[in-house]
Amino acid sequence: MAAYITRRLAFVVLVLVAVSMLVFGVTTLLPANVAYLILGSFATPEQVHALELKLGLTDPVWQQYLRWAGGFITGNLGESTLMNRPVGPMLLEAIQRSLMLTGVSFVLIALIGVGLGIAAALRHGRPLDHGISVATYLGIAVPEFFWAIVVIIVFASWLGWLPASGYEPISAGVWEWAKHLIAPTLTLVFGHLAHVSRLTRSSMIEVMQSPYITAARAKGLPERVIVLHHALRNALLPTITVLALDFGRLMGGIVVIETVFAYPGLGRLVVFSIQNRDLPTLQAAILVVAAIYALANLLADLLYARFNPKIRFGRNVA
Amino acid sequence: MLAIDDLTVRYRTAGGEIEALSSVSLKARKGSTLALVGESGSGKSTIALAAMGLLPAEAMVPSGRILFDGADILTMNAEARRQLRGSRIGLVFQDPFSVLNPSLRIGDQVGEGLVHHRGYTPERAFARAIELLDEVGIVKPEAVAKAYPHELSGGMRQRALIAGALASEPELLILDEPTTALDVTIEAQILDLLEDLRVRRGLTMVFISHNLGVVRRIADEVAVLYAGQIVEQGATEEVLQRPVHPYTKGLLAAIPRIGRRMGRLAAIPGRLPDLRNPPTGCRFAPRCPFATPDSTNPQRLLAVGDRMVRCSSAAALRDTSWPVQEEAVVAATADRSASEPVVEVEDLTKSFVLSRGALRWEGWRPVRDAVSITPVDAISLTVAPGEVVGLVGESGSGKTTLGRTILRLIEADSGLIRIAGETVSDKPQSALEAMRRTAQIVFQNPDSSLNPRKTIRELLGRPIARFGLSPKADIPKRVDELLDLVRLPAHYADRYAHQMSGGEKQRVGIARALATQPNFIVCDEPVSALDVSVQAAIVNLLADLRDRLGVAYLFISHDISVVAHLADRVAVMHHGKMVEIGPAEQIMNAPSHPYTIKLLSAVPRVDGPALARREVVAADGLA
């Protein structure tokens, strides 16, 4: 197990190094001239050259990368070219707000999604199952930004219960804070529930039809024991992996949701930095998202191993 | 103890309703073993599920009663049925690899019946599970109880399953092909264990199997099923030695016997009737050489002596045997030693590294070292033109690897391979053109060996085109010839693999191997996936082709009796080594290596000295 964890950790580090190269490569190598992007098309060649020198853009690319990556490790994420302030603190603030949003949504998605999936599987082929299936079909088909707009139209414009957008810190009062969280959370949960519940359903159905469940029935065990003790454990194994994947999708989802609800988190920061050609911020933000995603995956792998004796105890040679 | 009365079961499927069982009546007497025998599609497993009240949702029971101690399992409420299951009736399934829950410890799974039926605490149940594991002959019961299923070999898992079924001391044990997935030596151990338990605990057993040899070893009484009906029922020895129903006669005649060489096996022509719309008359009539005009009328079970037979001509057929066609096989058995061998293998070795030194578990002990296996360990072998060399061994003995290494489908580590006088072991793959034409292969699994997206014409035409053996215009004609050679009608050329039965697919596989006009074919378990009656036909076909075309085979099989029937010489493999090789007669009648002796003694036979039930075969539990 220890060897397994070490191996997985090493892999996460490797992936992050590769992602950092990718992010840096795409943002630095592709554009004709970053200085131009920053200064706009009216800049004189002298201005451009001066900025290039200031940013170290005349150095060989690998030096630029090492400088950037080195800064990243020591906590110096560079300076936002737009705001003229360090990226680090700005990013930290955004991460906190985004994790608040995604964290609450994730817990809801996991609980409701797994619950719905199991309920549908145990009523396989009956009205409840069909109802849940249709609902999840909608969940998969509806684009997140459209959900967001429907939520705004219904709860903000029509009912007037919730603010249409924005964010209030918790210091402004818990209700104020919560009110601004409800709409985006609702939207994220709607959009991501389907995936988890569909997978849980199919995995549970597959397990319930497996020979060892028939064998458990042949032992005359009560149905409750069969579901809780025999089936759930095996059925939820693939769900763990999918939940991690969904956490990554959530991190993608916030890009759209935060933009629609004008929620000042990581996703909005990414869009904002793209729109304003703020490359240092963009690079740092995407790398952070990749790191969060990789860690979520690592956690899922470890949980998976924890609950799967085949991995926990290596494999049999026979 | 258990009485099934007029049971009919139908399954709803996409293609229509299938009648899996038609009015089946059975009785299992207390303390005895009743065997249910039949090929695939006979409905034997449905009986087990019905008796446990575990029929799937698509099943319907339009008629019948299943009485256990006087109470009808079919009509009692679900809770009462659950109380019965596992507590008074135990069930052991066929495949020990999938019926154990992968994420629960063995001890928990063995003991859990006690928790729910006898009110044991989980701890007490676990302790009892260890005793039970000990009782079924597991060597280190404490350690095994704490292990997870994937850490155990097939034989150990089957023992654990039996222990679990015995936990609440049931009166009736239903076993559905409990040894089919196991090697013969392990099978023999399990059969001994079951017999032992029956005697010690006074168990009643219902034993379901397709293997008449196994049945003979374990059962007092046998019921033969065909297409959902019982066709013959009586005392085991009686039925197996003097079968009355034509189907039973055919089934027994199709089994190759060790130590009795026959020219050809008896095969049963035709196939199962369509159970969506079963014939009203005798269901076996279309395949029956004794069919009379009366066969089209509904057939009832008639008493013939002490037994019941579903055939109106039963009395007349009592002493008639299944017609065996003795094709004189004096042909091509020319002096083989004189000619140069078609295959020569010297010191062939192949090993695989299984793990590069990471942590692994051997059984339940942690081991940390590089693990490699040598499935082909310094093997030397020759095959003469037109000769059949049989290669037997249990799973993991390396026989398949040897066959593929000779053909260089797997690259050997060292050793010499000569095929048709050409040394092929030192050539690059690109220079093997000639060898690939001379040496071909037939595979085990007819579902996997034919590309499902190609018609038979494409499948058979490709090798001919690939080696330019005929001008393009002549290829269709050549394909027809090949189909004729394996006795398939010409219109099969336009079919796809999924439109044929297993036996037909295997014929196409053989035709494909023959398409390049090879001198040598590796037959890798070509009949293991087939029912006995179909197996006989394929074995006969292979024998005919050898006689007609003079092609030599390396015939690989785990089934010694098939090998004994077909092979001129037999080689026995064990753990990658060839432990014995010699003329078939000699190996079968006077084996010299202890492993060969053990292997032969473990084979369940339908003839020979009656019921050597207590034979003990040395155990080697962990695989």
Add this chain to the structure above:
Amino acid sequence: MSPEPTSAPARPPRKPMPLQLKAGLAITGTILLLGLLAPWIAPHPWDTISMRTRFLAPNATYWLGTDEYGRDVLSRLLMGARLSIGMGVAATLFSLAIGVPMGLAAGYFRGWIDEALMRLADVLMAIPPIMLGLLVLAVTPPALWKTALAVGFVYIPPIARLARSVTLTLANEEFIQAAKARAESTSYILFREILPNAWPPLIVEASLRVTYAILLGSALSFLGLGAQPPSSDWGLMISEARSFLDRAPWIALAPGFAMCLLVIGINLLGDGARERLDPRLKARLGKA
């Protein structure tokens, strides 16, 4: 001696077409047809600005109302259908064109090729798709074809992984051994033996990928990194309508519902096709 039958008809009865597949075909077909015929059936010009007809609610002339420039929403919707479908299909074709050969090579050759390709896929999959799309689009002026390319690029790894897992199982089939036993070339084995068997699951997957691509592409357009005004791309339409949700919700709702319908249609199509997959393949790919 003819030991086995020659008469019995062996072809199993064909399963009836699943309802899902029928519904999916109907919905997707209708939208596709309307989109293709849009220039001829659109009731009004889709891009003519008319200040006199701004923000009209749905009525007899303008069935779905008009937008902030007085353009007919229905006509814009019809013209947008071809953009959405075209974008989704183009992106998917792009990811198939790169991902399938990658997966075939990885699954068949194994070893370092497999290692290298799959680790590359891991890296790409470590970034949420939308961020990867943003990253690619961040550095170039936005245009719809670039969005399609970016979306296609993002979905290469999952296609490659599926192609690899299909190839892995197929490479173990005995008919591949049979091909090797008659010295067939690698390209024959890959493209004539393996690929024809790999297509069905790949096509099903691709059809579902089209919906992801449409959703992702429209999200990028929504964020301003795809189609540019005055294009009537559905994502862009919704984005532009955001400022007028109070006054004229129909401008956002119409393209939103249209997109839901399209995605549901394609999803039904894909799921229905999956139902009809060769059961053997389905069983083998159960875990893929």
